[in-house]
Amino acid sequence: MAELAGLEDPKIREVNERHGDDHGVNLSKLRAIAKRLKTQQDLACLLWDTGDTAARLLALLICRPKAFDRDKLDIMLRESRTPKVHDWLVNYVVKKNPHxxxxxxxxxxxxxxxxxxxxxxxxxxxxxxxxxxxxxxxxxxxxxxxxxxxxxxxxxxxxxxxxxxxxxxxxxxxxxxxxxxxxxxxxxxxxxxxxxxxxxxxxxxxxxxxxxx
Missing domain, CATH: 1.25.40 (Serine Threonine Protein Phosphatase 5, Tetratricopeptide repeat)
Known part of the structure; x- marks a missing residue:
């Protein structure tokens, strides 16, 4: 979380907020962190539970899509009110899930x-x-x-x-x-x-x- 906070860029946040997204982290840098962390389902769940948009985006990149049950994905989607989190959850996780x-x-x-x-x-x-x-x-x-x-x-x-x-x-x-x-x-x-x-x-x-x- 401290690393994500250090990547916060007010200019990026300003652009994102015009589209309804409340984070200021460059997505290329976010993907670089995900590449370093690799798949870590437990960490992904902890990041998701923070409620922070940048943390949730990172969670979606390092989670194991098939590990979520149907009810959990339903809850996660209903919690996803920002467009980017919603989009990544559907495309990177739900589409790869058996449910x-x-x-x-x-x-x-x-x-x-x-x-x-x-x-x-x-x-x-x-x-x-x-x-x-x-x-x-x-x-x-x-x-x-x-x-x-x-x-x-x-x-x-x-x-x-x-x-x-x-x-x-x-x-x-x-x-x-x-x-x-x-x-x-x-x-x-x-x-x-x-x-x-x-x-x-x-x-x-x-x-x-x-x-x-």
Missing amino acids: SEALRLTWFADPDPVVASAGWALTTERVAKNPETLDLPGLLDVIEAEMKSAPDRLQWAMNHCLAQIGIEHPTHRDRAIAIGERLEVLKDYPTSPGCTSPFAPIWITEMVRRRHD
């Missing part, structure tokens, strides 16, 4: 939009890698009905799922693009030069084009 599908189903229908966004993130992963038993038309129905009015984090996750369906599944591509065009979610999102817009019709079209080049 990921059960948690996806639980979180997907949760009334808390931040929790639900994790369910959508896991669903997006399945759209790309294991879509066989997913109801893709049903997902598009929900997106069409609810994405426009969803809170930011949930809206972003639903939009990613919409784009992934359009990119991965040609039979649903026209409908996915049409939904994006009609709802106009993230249409005016500022995009840096060389980056692809998160506006689903542009995102889908660009990713499909790259695959055919």
Whole structure:
């Protein structure tokens, strides 16, 4: 904790706080500490329990993803209120855990939009890698009905799922693009030069084009 405190940079914290993250540690330096520590599940649990965002990010890098039971991951997700901790928990831990599908189903229908966004993130992963038993038309129905009015984090996750369906599944591509065009979610999102817009019709079209080049 003292080492993490020594890495605190007010300028980094200022930038992070604009995105809802309350830490000021350079993530490259955080990853270097994790590389030095290697996997240490007990230490990871102690770091998580501090409640400190930088400590929790480090915990997620040195933990053993398969060591957590379903209930513990559910508690951890509900404690993860900052975007970076939430994102790393889902991507670095939950996706590698044997309970990921059960948690996806639980979180997907949760009334808390931040929790639900994790369910959508896991669903997006399945759209790309294991879509066989997913109801893709049903997902598009929900997106069409609810994405426009969803809170930011949930809206972003639903939009990613919409784009992934359009990119991965040609039979649903026209409908996915049409939904994006009609709802106009993230249409005016500022995009840096060389980056692809998160506006689903542009995102889908660009990713499909790259695959055919």
